[in-house]
Amino acid sequence: MSNATATERLRKRFAKWDVDGSGSLEQADFQKEAEQIAQAFGKSPSGKEAAELNDAFASMFRHLAEDAGIGAAGSLTEDDFVRVAQKLMFEDGAESFNRVLGPVMRGIVGLCDKNADGQINRQEFASWLTAVGVDDAQATDAFDRVDTNGNGELTVDELLDAVRQFHFGELDVELLG
Ligand SMILES: [Ca+2]
Numbered sequence: 497m498s499n500a501t502a503t504e505r506l507r508k509r510f511a512k513w514d515v516d517g518s519g520s521l522e523q524a525d526f527q528k529e530a531e532q533i534a535q536a537f538g539k540s541p542s543g544k545e546a547a548e549l550n551d552a553f554a555s556m557f558r559h560l561a562e563d564a565g566i567g568a569a570g571s572l573t574e575d576d577f578v579r580v581a582q583k584l585m586f587e588d589g590a591e592s593f594n595r596v597l598g599p600v601m602r603g604i605v606g607l608c609d610k611n612a613d614g615q616i617n618r619q620e621f622a623s624w625l626t627a628v629g630v631d632d633a634q635a636t637d638a639f640d641r642v643d644t645n646g647n648g649e650l651t652v653d654e655l656l657d658a659v660r661q662f663h664f665g666e667l668d669v670e671l672l673g
């Protein structure tokens with residue numbers, strides 16, 4: 497694991513999540529992010545799936561804000577974000593990470609899971625990566641790396657592991673856009 501890679505990836509994540517470009521993260525950024533993700537998956541930004549994803553982002557933001565010592569109505573600076581996200585990933589461990597990011601991942605899976613079996617197959621994954629801007633050629637390779645038990649379906653846990661590994665610099669598949 498390279499700590500420099502991890503920090504750089506968190507800074508990029510911060511920049512992506514700062515949807516309004518204010519230089520800090522607020523609850524409102526995540527509402528816009530949820531709407532944009534829903535639209536990228538061809539769903540209505542005011543629909544049920546977008547609302548669920550918005551709730552999931554809101555609960556994640558509350559956790560990060562609390563850890564940073566600010567209220568849920570406050571703003572997270574880039575340094576705050578990198579510090580609390582690093583603590584979550586490198587100190588708190590997989591269980592805490594999955595608890596905080598799990599609802600967001602389930603929300604995205606809900607948008608992408610066309611056959612509604614709670615898992616992501618190859619075809620669903622290809623449309624996921626298209627929605628976040630990864631080309632098809634990379635999708636097959638990425639699927640095999642995320643599908644660690646090789647059963648042809650991605651579970652929420654396999655997807656969460658992949659996000660952690662991406663942020664550890666161990667995997668180059670960016671699932672969150
Ligand atoms: Ca912002």
Ligand SMILES: [Ca+2]
Nearest residue numbers: 609613615616
């Ligand atoms: Ca499915």
Ligand SMILES: [Ca+2]
Nearest residue numbers: 643647649650
């Ligand atoms: Ca699997």
